[in-house]
Amino acid sequence: MSKINTAHVFTSESVGKGHPDKLCDQISDAVLDACLDIDPHSRVACETMAGLNMVVNVGEISCNNFETIDTEKIARNTVKEIGYDCAELRFCHDSFEYLSRIHGQSPDISQGVNAGEGLYAEQGAGDQGMMFGYATNETPEMLPVPIAFSHRLLKRFEQLRRDKIIDYLQPDAKAQVSVHYDGGKPRRITSVVVSHQTGHVSLERIRKDATDVIQQELDPSGLLDDDTVYYINPTGSFILGGPFADAGLTGRKIIVDTYGGVGSHGGGAFSGKDPSKVDRSAAYFARYAAKNIVAAGLSDKCEIQVAYAIGVAKPLSINVDTYGTGRVDEQSIQGVLEDGDLFDFRPAAIIDQLQLLTPNGWNYEQTASYGHFGRERFPWEKTDKAHTLKQVFSKTKAA
Known part of the structure; x- marks a missing residue:
């Protein structure tokens, strides 16, 4: 706390964008963008490693017409755009060795994620675990x-x-x-x-x-x-x-990507994952809810934890912590989140509410540098539920 x-x-x-780990995050998300462009229902878990004159992609991707996607070209274009475009830097877009070991998603996972294929009728969470969202009124970005x-x-x-x-x-x-x-x-x-x-x-x-x-x-x-x-x-x-100086890996800057060490972190990385992976989508949605709670004036700070079982749609738990800054009872806020009418934490609902399969005016590669939170272009940064939250709790006080 x-x-x-x-x-x-x-x-x-x-x-920065040219940090080796961030370079890998951007390549992984550029591959995700390419998959969603041709098949919005792609399942993507793309990892990138970069080292001495080499870039490697591994992971699991199920995407219609994936064979038409040139992942090597994506990697080289991403590296060039970042600025590694001359031999003087000892790592250059047109000279590194490229290797790919990407294969299809495990059917054991896909049957739990795809609606109607697993033990439950609804689309389930793409993995188990807990995710956190945080907001504070310290800055206009609502970041620490x-x-x-x-x-x-x-x-x-x-x-x-x-x-x-x-x-x-x-x-x-x-x-x-x-x-x-x-x-x-x-x-x-x-x-x-x-x-x-x-x-x-x-x-x-x-x-x-x-x-x-x-x-x-x-x-x-x-x-x-x-x-x-x-x-x-x-x-x-x-x-x-x-x-050239330091190897890079996707997902190794999870604190940079979130809140700089303030609050809690569930441990899951974001980049290279399609939104069926709740590591990404539920963390985005928890931020969305926390930001609206702070924007509504219900607290100065707010952290939300949500937990899932793989293949199950309904969260196992939702917890709210306002760090002693709340103006309404935390249990009451938690009740609104659990009710699901205003914030529906089921994976398919998250994807639909934030339009995560059909980005409009943004792409996933843009999230991969300078943090996934704090920039208004992303839908999870909207505070469009703040007014409704104010109304809900004003009625509660009046009652």
């Missing part, structure tokens, strides 16, 4: 300050790299923000860490440029002060990066 009234410092990190600000920094650095405003920046990057909390509120930023792959440029120039960017981006928050410490490329050099 988060600390509410005690002073403490909390730190979260983000990683440390992870929200870490994402903001790296998105800004990427823009500067792509626009060649800082022309020596290379694709691999990390950022980390530490925030002092007191009484449950963010009071100041104690330190900022940025490690960014660069060309052969003096460390003095890198540190000056990066510090300027950090201050421009975070000054409006009012949380920077004269005592904030900046650590820029603290090893002294970051020239070798990407899969």
